[in-house]
Structure formats: C-alpha cells, structure tokens
Amino acid sequence: MVGTGNRFRSDDCAGLKAVSLLQQRASNRWGVEVTIVDLEGDQSAILDHMNSTDVVIIIDAVHSDGQPGSFVRIDSTNGEIPLTFDGNSTHGYGTSYVLRIAKMIGVLPQRVIIYGIAGKNFSSGTDVSPEVTKSVDTVVEKVSEEIDSLIEGT
Numbered sequence: 001m002v003g004t005g006n007r008f009r010s011d012d013c014a015g016l017k018a019v020s021l022l023q024q025r026a027s028n029r030w031g032v033e034v035t036i037v038d039l040e041g042d043q044s045a046i047l048d049h050m051n052s053t054d055v056v057i058i059i060d061a062v063h064s065d066g067q068p069g070s071f072v073r074i075d076s077t078n079g080e081i082p083l084t085f086d087g088n089s090t091h092g093y094g095t096s097y098v099l100r101i102a103k104m105i106g107v108l109p110q111r112v113i114i115y116g117i118a119g120k121n122f123s124s125g126t127d128v129s130p131e132v133t134k135s136v137d138t139v140v141e142k143v144s145e146e147i148d149s150l151i152e153g154t
Helices: 010-029 043-050 095-104 130-152
Strands: 002-005 037-040 055-062 071-075 111-118
Touching: 002 010, 002 043, 010 055, 010 111, 010 130, 043 055, 043 095, 055 130, 071 130, 111 130
Parallel strands: 002 037, 002 055, 055 111
Antiparallel strands: 071 111
C-alpha cells in the first residue's frame, strides 16, 4: 500500500495521512505482512515497491471538478491504466504515468487499486480542509475492509 503526497501542500497530504492511519492499524488488525509506504515526493519511487507484490493500493489526493473530499476507487486489475490520474502533480509524475512505466518494464502487479481523494486546497501550507480530513477517515475504512477481503481471499 502506498500513500503519496506532499505534507506542505495542504490537502495534497491526504494519501500520506491515510497510510499513517493504516500503519497504526496494521499491527493490530492483520496477521500477515502488509507493507505500507509513506511516499512523499517523486512517484516514480513507487516502482521500487511493485516488483515484490501481487496487489498494490495507491492513495493520493487529486485535482477534481468534483466536490472536495469526494473520492474515487479505480481497480486496474484488467490491466487498464486510467488516464484520470495524469496531469499536473505536486510531487513529480502522475500516477497513471508511473503505472504505465511499471507495465512497460514488467513490474506492474497483478492488481492495482487506486483511491483518489478530491482536494480543495493545494497551496503551500499544512492545513487540511475538513472535507478532505473526513474523506481520509472514510477511505481508511474502505481500504481496511479491502485488505480484510484480500487476506480472506474473497
């Protein structure tokens, strides 16, 4: 599981906050190894974590025309990589670009699940909007349930 973002760009830290909460749960909830990576900066570093796993879950803040705090879940199990997560990023390459590179070099896991949380404010600062804070909590619950299902094999 990878949370990406920038701690100093307001709502862009949503993915980082989510994986921080998931790390707190991991030792108590799951009896198998769940690798959780807090990745701030260049998303191409995701490639380093893809070669040794069958499933990767990526959580990131996204620029969206939707309501701040809304989120989308995309399952790229069929190998389709959404263009939705391309474009400007406060931390280097977009998620879609990195996933296409992973596919080209043969390290794309069998299953890639992306949670994108719509941000409201990406300006410099550390204040997170209430909408995004609430959504992070919701996404953490959804991801926890998803990991439970993956572990149980359902």
